[in-house]
Amino acid sequence: xxxxxxxxxxxxxxxxxxxxxxxxxxxxxxxxxxxxxxxxxxxxxxxxxxxxxxxxxxxxxxxxxxxxxxxxxxxxxxxxxxxxxxxxxxxxxxxxxxxxxxxxxxxxxxxxxxxxxxxxxxxxxxxxxxxxxxxxxxxxxxxxxxxxxxxxxxxxxxxxxxxxxxxxxxxxxxxxxxxxxxxxxxxxxxxxxxxxxxxxxxxxxxxxxxxxxxxxxxxxxxxxxxxxxxxxxxxxxxxxxxxxxxxxxxxxxxxxxxxxxxxxxxxxxxxxxxxxxxxxxxxxxxxxxxxxxxxxxxxxxxxxxxxxxxxxxxxxxxxxxxxxxxxxxxxxxxxxxxxxxxxxxxxxxxxxxxxxxx
Amino acid sequence: xxxxxxxxxxxxxxxxxxxxxxxxxxxxxxxxxxxxxxxxxxxxxxxxxxxxxxxxxxxxxxxxxxxxxxxxxxxxxxxxxxxxxxxxxxxxxxxxxxxxxxxxxxxxxxxxxxxxxxxxxxxxxxxxxxxxxxxxxxxxxxxxxxxxxxxxxxxxxxxxxxxxxxxxxxxxxxxxxxxxxxxxxxxxxxxxxxxxxxxxxxxxxxxxxxxxxxxxxxxxxxxxxxxxxxxxxxxxxxxxxxxxxxxxxxxxxxxxxxxxxxxxxxxxxxxxxxxxxxxxxxxxxxxxxxxxxxxxxxxxxxxxxxxxxxxxxxxxxxxxxxxxxxxxxxxxxxxxxxxxxxxxxxxxxxxxxxxxxx
DNA sequence: TTGAAAGCGGTACCAC
DNA sequence: GTGGTACCGCTTTCAA
Numbered sequence: 001x002x003x004x005x006x007x008x009x010x011x012x013x014x015x016x017x018x019x020x021x022x023x024x025x026x027x028x029x030x031x032x033x034x035x036x037x038x039x040x041x042x043x044x045x046x047x048x049x050x051x052x053x054x055x056x057x058x059x060x061x062x063x064x065x066x067x068x069x070x071x072x073x074x075x076x077x078x079x080x081x082x083x084x085x086x087x088x089x090x091x092x093x094x095x096x097x098x099x100x101x102x103x104x105x106x107x108x109x110x111x112x113x114x115x116x117x118x119x120x121x122x123x124x125x126x127x128x129x130x131x132x133x134x135x136x137x138x139x140x141x142x143x144x145x146x147x148x149x150x151x152x153x154x155x156x157x158x159x160x161x162x163x164x165x166x167x168x169x170x171x172x173x174x175x176x177x178x179x180x181x182x183x184x185x186x187x188x189x190x191x192x193x194x195x196x197x198x199x200x201x202x203x204x205x206x207x208x209x210x211x212x213x214x215x216x217x218x219x220x221x222x223x224x225x226x227x228x229x230x231x232x233x234x235x236x237x238x239x240x241x242x243x244x245x246x247x248x249x250x251x252x253x254x255x256x257x258x259x260x261x262x263x264x265x266x267x268x269x270x271x272x273x274x275x276x277x278x279x280x281x282x283x284x285x286x287x288x289x290x291x292x293x294x295x296x297x298x299x300x301x302x303x304x305x306x307x308x309x310x311x312x313x314x315x316x317x318x319x320x321x322x323x324x325x326x327x328x329x330x331x332x333x334x335x336x337x338x339x340x341x342x343x344x345x346x347x348x349x350x351x352x353x354x355x356x357x358x
Numbered sequence: 359x360x361x362x363x364x365x366x367x368x369x370x371x372x373x374x375x376x377x378x379x380x381x382x383x384x385x386x387x388x389x390x391x392x393x394x395x396x397x398x399x400x401x402x403x404x405x406x407x408x409x410x411x412x413x414x415x416x417x418x419x420x421x422x423x424x425x426x427x428x429x430x431x432x433x434x435x436x437x438x439x440x441x442x443x444x445x446x447x448x449x450x451x452x453x454x455x456x457x458x459x460x461x462x463x464x465x466x467x468x469x470x471x472x473x474x475x476x477x478x479x480x481x482x483x484x485x486x487x488x489x490x491x492x493x494x495x496x497x498x499x500x501x502x503x504x505x506x507x508x509x510x511x512x513x514x515x516x517x518x519x520x521x522x523x524x525x526x527x528x529x530x531x532x533x534x535x536x537x538x539x540x541x542x543x544x545x546x547x548x549x550x551x552x553x554x555x556x557x558x559x560x561x562x563x564x565x566x567x568x569x570x571x572x573x574x575x576x577x578x579x580x581x582x583x584x585x586x587x588x589x590x591x592x593x594x595x596x597x598x599x600x601x602x603x604x605x606x607x608x609x610x611x612x613x614x615x616x617x618x619x620x621x622x623x624x625x626x627x628x629x630x631x632x633x634x635x636x637x638x639x640x641x642x643x644x645x646x647x648x649x650x651x652x653x654x655x656x657x658x659x660x661x662x663x664x665x666x667x668x669x670x671x672x673x674x675x676x677x678x679x680x681x682x683x684x685x686x687x688x689x690x691x692x693x694x695x696x697x698x699x700x701x702x703x704x705x706x707x708x709x710x711x712x713x714x715x716x
Numbered sequence: 717t718t719g720a721a722a723g724c725g726g727t728a729c730c731a732c
Numbered sequence: 733g734t735g736g737t738a739c740c741g742c743t744t745t746c747a748a
Contacts, residue, residue, distance in 0.1 A: 384743090
């Protein structure tokens with residue numbers, strides 16, 4: 001039995017280093033921060049003893065002095081409340097330890113893709129230090145992100161990405177994995193094989209295309225006679241989704257499984273009901289919102305792939321804050337492992353969600 | 359589109375309150391912290407204006423002054439490395455923002471349940487302020503926890519609980535849900551029904567019994583002719599597990615599903631192999647360790663219920679730290695939502711695990 | 717019961 | 733190039 005216990009006690013500070021070398025703390029500070037006006041030789045010695053003594057800066061003290069409150073603007077839609085509020089909670093939670101050196105400013109647009117540019121410009125104009133945004137319309141936002149990059153304002157995308165822009169990083173449930181998990185679940189749910197359909201928004205969106213790739217790969221990998229017989233673009237629109245779902249159901253009277261890879265699953269569920277095929281089709285959806293809860297509970301939806309907004313929020317804030325503080329560059333894509341939510345863990349998930357609010 | 363932006367700028371501090379009332383900051387401090395020796399009337403006025411001005415304490419300053427480095431002892435087994443190291447990582451990660459006001463001391467015993475008491479006593483003797491422990495043998499540990507409680511040293515149990523003791527809280531994947539998720543998965547994987555077996559350690563352990571309860575409830579809820587035909591106690595022992603698994607396989611030539619609710623799944627997998635029944639039985643396991651990885655990849659294990667050690671570690675540390683700082687009592691049981699890990703999300707999970715280490 | 721003042725570890729800005 | 737020192741917001745101690 002080994003007991004690993006750190007060296008006695010008191011953490012070594014800047015003045016320990018100063019004392020050890022017989023220099024002043026001002027010099028030590030200059031050396032540690034690569035500031036100009038110091039003999040390169042002195043710097044070396046300071047850095048060496050700092051390392052030798054195992055110096056670790058006291059973050060509390062640093063924040064205290066740096067009177068500069070860091071302001072981060074968080075721009076997210078109002079709808080769908082449960083999802084975006086969870087994301088906001090995650091951000092808030094991660095920011096709590098840094099209060100009030102770090103200030104959050106929440107800006108909201110009504111729905112994903114609406115009024116994003118205005119919010120972005122407003123944030124830039126108000127002089128924030130960093131931005132967290134869910135780009136519903138990446139193309140429209142591209143000039144904004146470029147502008148931010150020119151002003152050295154780091155931008156982190158959450159949930160959806162704006163690929164090919166100068167954003168610092170993106171945080172999301174890896175879309176390939178999301179599709180892949182859904183595909184594997186459906187394959188396992190259909191051990192006798194059968195036809196399945198894939199619903200998405202726009203295949204032009206990188207995110208959605210990736211989900212399809214993952215789904216396909218996974219269905220074929222298991223390979224027990226499960227076939228993707230329909231790939232449907234519903235354009236995130238209720239009516240389109242409903243109409244096209246009806247058409248698919250008619251065209252494939254023997255359909256055994258459905259994966260809806262966007263949040264737009266309700267119209268598909270309604271179509272299945274309307275055709276009286278509930279219970280004959282294994283359905284996997286994406287995300288979690290109030291209207292979905294009873295359908296999971298009743299078993300109409302076998303599983304939903306939850307993209308874990310709270311966790312995404314936490315990661316986004318941490319990455320952004322680290323960057324603003326240290327200049328530490330996060331990985332370009334921060335991937336969150338999606339949750340498989342079914343009847344059996346639904347309550348625990350909802351409970352945790354509500355418990356986190358205080 | 360609404361833009362919610364907080365009031366102009368500078369956070370209000372303790373001396374703003376003092377100035378507003380014409381008292382000293384000492385008085386304000388006494389009021390805010392319910393300290394003795396202050397006129398109840400003065401206290402009221404201070405609290406009121408504090409609320410009115412929207413005072414939020416500056417955590418950085420607070421940590422800075424409280425010269426008292428909080429020492430937390432973390433007592434976990436060495437084996438199985440991947441799992442416990444993940445837990446340690448989660449704890450470290452959560453502690454990082456509070457460096458070096460918060461000091462972690464890691465103590466390790468070789469295996470769960472071995473040498474726990476010694477480590478615990480050692481930690482108590484060294485005068486730590488709080489303890490995080492995974493009690494392998496809760497009964498043996500009970501007097502230790504009592505002793506800690508008498509000394510006002512809060513103890514948080516992770517992964518497993520020590521029910522009925524004075525521990526401050528426990529953090530774990532809710533065992534009922536773990537069982538329940540496994541049951542639902544197996545039921546879904548077997549739409550034509552069939553016999554399934556449940557493997558555990560000791561049914562006397564509350565944790566294990568809960569898993570069985572969840573499993574049963576869930577299998578019966580779906581109710582498509584899936585029956586639990588065997589409940590096996592393997593006593594966390596490889597040989598026992600192997601022998602009993604062979605016996606179950608012989609007794610039920612038509613077995614269609616297995617859930618191993620402890621980490622002791624390898625012997626069961628070997629027994630299935632030995633009998634040449636791989637591929638004929640849907641297998642769900644618990645946790646994730648190197649030897650399990652290829653078996654998931656090959657499809658021998660359909661899914662494993664991952665108890666998310668990193669997250670458990672984070673929650674444990676946060677709860678303990680909050681309590682030591684504020685006296686904020688966490689919920690008695692902190693429940694983590696378990697992950698369903700399958701071939702399709704295995705890589706993402708492993709990748710994230712290794713990415714978190716730096 | 718209250719006020720005043722000395723730090724905590726770093727940073728920033730003086731003067732040498 | 734370097735040393736000294738006044739802070740940052742809060743806690744704590746000692747004096748009144």
